Amino acid sequence: MARDFESRLAGARSAYERNDTHAALRELDRARAVAFKERDEEKLRRVLDFAEGSLSRDEQTEIERESVVYAGRQNLRQLSRRRALLAGQSWEDPFPDLETPQAHTRTFISRGVKFWIGVGVLLAAVLVAAFVAALIAGAFSSSDAALRLRVRNDTADRVAVDWCETVACDGDFDPLGTWHLDPGEYVRIDLSADDVVDLFVVKGMTTERACLPVRVDRTYEELSGRETVVVVRTSEATRCPGEIVTPRPAV
Numbered sequence: 427m428a429r430d431f432e433s434r435l436a437g438a439r440s441a442y443e444r445n446d447t448h449a450a451l452r453e454l455d456r457a458r459a460v461a462f463k464e465r466d467e468e469k470l471r472r473v474l475d476f477a478e479g480s481l482s483r484d485e486q487t488e489i490e491r492e493s494v495v496y497a498g499r500q501n502l503r504q505l506s507r508r509r510a511l512l513a514g515q516s517w518e519d520p521f522p523d524l525e526t527p528q529a530h531t532r533t534f535i536s537r538g539v540k541f542w543i544g545v546g547v548l549l550a551a552v553l554v555a556a557f558v559a560a561l562i563a564g565a566f567s568s569s570d571a572a573l574r575l576r577v578r579n580d581t582a583d584r585v586a587v588d589w590c591e592t593v594a595c596d597g598d599f600d601p602l603g604t605w606h607l608d609p610g611e612y613v614r615i616d617l618s619a620d621d622v623v624d625l626f627v628v629k630g631m632t633t634e635r636a637c638l639p640v641r642v643d644r645t646y647e648e649l650s651g652r653e654t655v656v657v658v659r660t661s662e663a664t665r666c667p668g669e670i671v672t673p674r675p676a677v
Contacts, residue, residue: 431466434460435472435473437453450480451477451487451491454477462501471502473498474495477498478495502521503519503524506520571619572616575617575640575657575673576612576657576676577612577613577615578607578610578658578660579609579611579612581633581661583633584606585628587605587606587607587626587627589625590625593627619642619646622642622643623640623642623670626638626640626663634665636666636668637668638658638663639667639668639669639670640658640673641670641671644672656674657674657675658671658674
């Protein structure tokens, strides 16, 4: 173990003389670990002397040097406390300020990493701005975008058509009331392009009530022109809850 410590320390000196501070500090830290395992305070002091006297070449090696110094001092504290305890003596902290924030807690960030962090922050800012812009645009455009729909009575019966929120159609959702359509008549209504499906309930004079769920958003997205009027027919209504119907351009 003694030769292992000496070889580690010699390796650190050799690397330092080659101006390879990173490799030197790596070997020095390994020598520190060996000295602590041997509980050899003198060897730990040799490690500390080396680390404290070495010159850092850049920010990264300065952080590594400070880390070795901190670890060495911490090890010496532990061993001196153990020695005092075994001897039944009071312990005096050789490094009373070791608990204060030190530079060993820093993390090295290379220029390349800093560059990409900057790029990431910039992209994030752009994405956030785009998202906010999209929300604002959506708030103004979506409310105005509408599917121009005709509901045509193509049956031989007079029918009542309600625009409902549920199949029960028992609320006060319909702001336009009930439409009564004679054969061949139609009603025109604008549906918000944000809606997925809007429901119409159809009741004939001689037929049972039926449901006419109309696909809105996809129909609007697939229009060649936003002003295009589309149509659904009351004959397409089926037994509630009904099968979704895709409107077709009116002719």
